[in-house]
Amino acid sequence: MRFIEPNSERVSFLKNYYMNNSQMVLNRELVPWKCHRSLYLYVEGWLQNVATPTLRLRRSMAEAYMLKNIKPVICPGELIVGQPDFSPFDAEELEKFEEYKIIHSKHMPLCKGRMDHTALDYEKLLEKGVEGVVDELKARIEELDPYDGTLAERYELYQCCIIELEGVLALAENYKNYALELAENAGENEKKEYLELAEVLARVPAKPARSFREALQSIQLFTFSLFGIYSIGRPDQYLLRYYENDINTKALTPAKAQELIDCFYLQYMNNMSAWAAASFMIGGRDGQGNAVENRLTWHFLNAIEHTHTPDPNVGLCITSQTSKEIVEYACELIKKGYGQPQIWNNDGITKSMRERGYDDKASNLFTQSTCVELTPIGCSGVSITSPYINMLNIFLKAFNKCNSTMTFDEIFAVFEKDFEDYLKKVLLLENLYQLERKRNSTDPIRISAFINDCLERGLSSDSGGARYNDIEPNMLGMINVAESLNVIQELVFEKQMLTIDELKAILSSNYEGNEDILAYVRRKISHFGTDTEKTNAIAKRVADTVINLLNKFTTFRGANFVPGAFSYRDHEYHGRYTTASPDGRRAGDILADGSSPVQGYDSKGPTLSLNSTVSWQPLRFLGGISVNIKLSPSVTVEQIMALIDGYIKQNGMQLQFNVVDSDMLKDAQQHPDQYTDLLVRIGGYSDYFTKLPERLQNGVISRAQN
């Protein structure tokens, strides 16, 4: 059975409205967590609250001040509200803001490292409401023994959460009042809508959600209030009872529910900048391991078709029980070029997470925290992409120490040693960053009320209260290292066309005057991506090295370092300073985009490209991988389904498609105005093609088209 709803007029109108008016869409340089108005208010709040006993309390006061004073934004026709205020400053504000920026960067304690990127316990938000959680916190404070001084940190956590959550309540109140204000001046139809909206906002997120709409609104307002990137987890599970209840009582029709979800998606777009992704997963399994596939799973897929926006980043989790119908529908969407949904091997990931020590529930209920970095839901202090490591750069420096007398294994050993030495330095630094976060986190502390077991342990997520605290360093250019080793093996050791010293000289000249060699490397070498035993073995050896070396380290909390191997935009940035590499890459060229073979080297088709990827056992890289497959629009749904099926059966992990024509992309570079709506997948996220820098555009074009 297929469940597909028509697109509503409201959704088309809103999409069009946002495309022409939303600051987030028009200006892809904006980022919500640097929203000038929220920053302005935050600093103002900071300056007004000097007399707090701890900096942490002062920060929460500043946060609450910001929430209480940020101006609500409600656009015409919206059913789900909550987005940053990007309205420009007047002259006086601007002058102050210049001063505030200096205070913020020079005088307020800031810490480094990855913020947000976690998945909160939204079930708790929906069941208790913010007021319910505040009550819980107050009760916890009541219970604290005033004679026991060791409980001070506990008290601080609870008190900070209360202060911030009261800020959220004020924010919702302001939104409600603004809706009422709009209702006063509106015509008959709009008036009714604004009043309904005000009624919803009067209820949530303060109180438990009673209806499907209230649930969606509660999630949206709460998430927006965080001004960061948070995955909403598995909404087709925790929203189902609200949906079914409304359908059964006839308070809601499937079409109306679809419209609400579509509006919810569009609001995502207003809350998420370029270069980032706000995500969730659907399908998969519940906490007990039962397969999940319901009407909401369909609605959430359906919304991709209706909204066609870069965010949210939707992942469809495939299990051994996923129906053919829903995979077929997902493939129809992929074929249409939406770049969505991402495909995930649910059962494979669950198995891999168990091996890493996650309990049954956490290893069933995981989500991508933004692009592809995996994190358990509602209990995660996992720190993703921490840090980014340019493996190719390390490899090139190691290779420079090698000489013509060395064997392949000796070269590999030099690399391995350098890599390990590098990890010692960089992971110590990462641990120090994390230590500073523990002392001085600038994340909103109220998220700890929605991350288990922070409240029980009396520690914020940054202080180690979360149940899981792995750190996921991200390996950039891992595939370039494998390909470089592959080229060295063939050119130097098998064909003996060059010596190591000659190859080093060619690299230091950036292939100048050696275009023949460059052409040979690019065209004639049997590349990683064509599924040969030899190339796969090298990639596996490199991947094993990453895993084995990281296993030697522990984080400052004694948790695991678990690698990822994806890129969002970093393959472009880190490529800039990376010198020429043996894989036929010239100095400054872009790196491989994540976990797929080097762009253009997967020339023997997607099946061999995917076989190559599974050969290095990517399921071990819970920090996330992104596997890009580019297909021509003539591809059939059946073909896409076959790729997904074959990939998952062979223990693949993640898969995403660009179904676009290279000629069309080149045309879009020439005539961006005609392609404003063209979405492409980059590393782990989607973006508007014409708004990407040219080098990233070229990276997408150069991936082999099949």
Next chain:
Amino acid sequence: MVGRIFDIQRFCTHDGPGIRTTVFFKGCNLRCAWCHNPESQSSEKQILFHMEKCTGCGRCISPSFDAESFICFNGAKELCGKDYTADEVLGEILKDKMFYDNSNGGVTFSGGECMLQIDFLAEILRLCKENGIRTAVDTAGNVPFEYFERILEYTDLFLYDIKCFDSDKHKLYTGAGNELILENLKRLLTRTQGVWIRIPIIPTVNDTIKEMKSIKSFLSSCKSPERIELLPYHTFGESKYATINRTARTFSTPDQSKIELLKAVFDE
């Protein structure tokens, strides 16, 4: 024993049901004027020359030039045709198995005329069946019927070309009459149901209702095949002629309405 192969294409959807891997054998005993794989015709290995990629570096005209080991840095000259053992080909086919299993797909042996290398073909077909792979053989049928008998057991599907019904015309455009082809088809259909008839539609050669009716009337004298497909002529192969220093004979591409009209003959 080795087979001479000039290409292995994966993820195909046009050579039988589902997702398929197509193995192209080198060498053919017909010379169809519209052939879109002209490099498949000679059973010898050949150097393909892509003039547009040549930078005139001159490495290939040196006295030590050896086609087997020579590597053109620009990809202007490439050797077409490689000898594989049956196990090697099987290895290549198995790489895709996971992807075609669920689609009811499999492997298709095409060419050239794959039946000309019958010993090798029989061997690789047998190996495929041993490994649970569905098999198809794409043939023009211009071979002794014993060849079919040797592979019937291992072949799930034959893709069988009928190019035109009149033997003189057949000879004019392909270099051989079609008596053997039609007789083989008739006999084959008594032995297996798994036959798809494929008729290339070439404007000015066979794109008439009369032609289709002749073919249909012949087929009605046979046991019925599983399917009849019309394959409209396309120009994708034209540029390949230059790479083997030949001039392509060009035809116009038939329009869709014409194809529908011709198809209708078989639906009546």
